[in-house]
Amino acid sequence: MIARRRTNLHLPPRMYMYKGKRKITYYTITASNEYITLGHDLAESKRKLIELEEGRPVAGSIGELIDRYMKEISPKKAPRTHKDEIPSAERLRNVFGKMKPGDLRPVHVAKYLDLRGQTAPVRANREKSLLSHMFSIAMRWGIVDTNPCKGVARNTEKPRDRFVTDEELINFCRFAEQTNETGRMLSCVARLAYLTGQRRGDLLRLRLDLLTEEGIMITQSKNRAKVLIEWTPALKDCVSSLKDLDRPVSGLFLICNRLGQPYTDSGFKAMWGRVMAAWIKSGNAGFTFHDLRAKAITRMVEDGRKAADLSGHASDDMIRKVYDRRTFKRSKAVE
Incomplete structure (x- = not known):
């Protein structure tokens, strides 16, 4: 009272x-x-x-800055990125929302990384990156003159090193095919993911009209990079198998449900998770769908080809940090 x-x-x-x-x-x-x-x-x-x-949010506060960013900037990013940023922005708002943008100091950002990093160090790094971009945009808007996130060291991350062998992929596809019709579809999509090296979201939105005479034309949603994946016998066979799947309604997409509509990202993840759980229960090592993209890029690197032409990355930095899953580097003698 x-x-x-x-x-x-x-x-x-x-x-x-x-x-x-x-x-x-x-x-x-x-x-x-x-x-x-x-x-x-x-x-x-x-x-x-x-x-x-x-x-x-109080006018002139970081909370107001976050709301404006999520309304004007975040929706322009890839749908998956925008969706991931919503809970991150909410967490940042709960911590820094009442502060004025000019009052935020690098020590506050570092303290957030330390505390959040006790339970989720990788997630804390992603949230710090989001906050940093918010302040970079705030500089363009004339709200602040500096970015307090710059120069603040991130939490240490251990790169994922799971490499799916050829034998594992073959055995998994055979296993999935024996489960049910969904498993047969997942088997084809797993092969397609490896052969093309593309992200799950881009494959799920792959339209039939993008299958050209030269190959598969993909505009990646994350960075808008345009990649033409030329046909190989294996890729043609994989695409033919997907087309031959039972689909009562003819749709516009290569990978679609029985109504001809593309799968949602969450729906596909659920189907993949069920088959992968059964695969693990039968005594096998699990792997993520994204590991197949890493497998494709690693194979490109091993063969001496330019992996960025397939992955769509602007530079090789991300390839070296995240996607190169070789257990050791191979080189010929100097002479």
């Missing part, structure tokens, strides 16, 4: 004032005993207090 105010009766409940030497500062204290400065102008301070109590 809030005690009856005896002084400053012109102030609304939960607003207090401090008279400094030159100006008055208005502030509030939350139920968790958190001190929040509202400003020096009474009308503006009242408005900020109402926004706080209603759960809305």
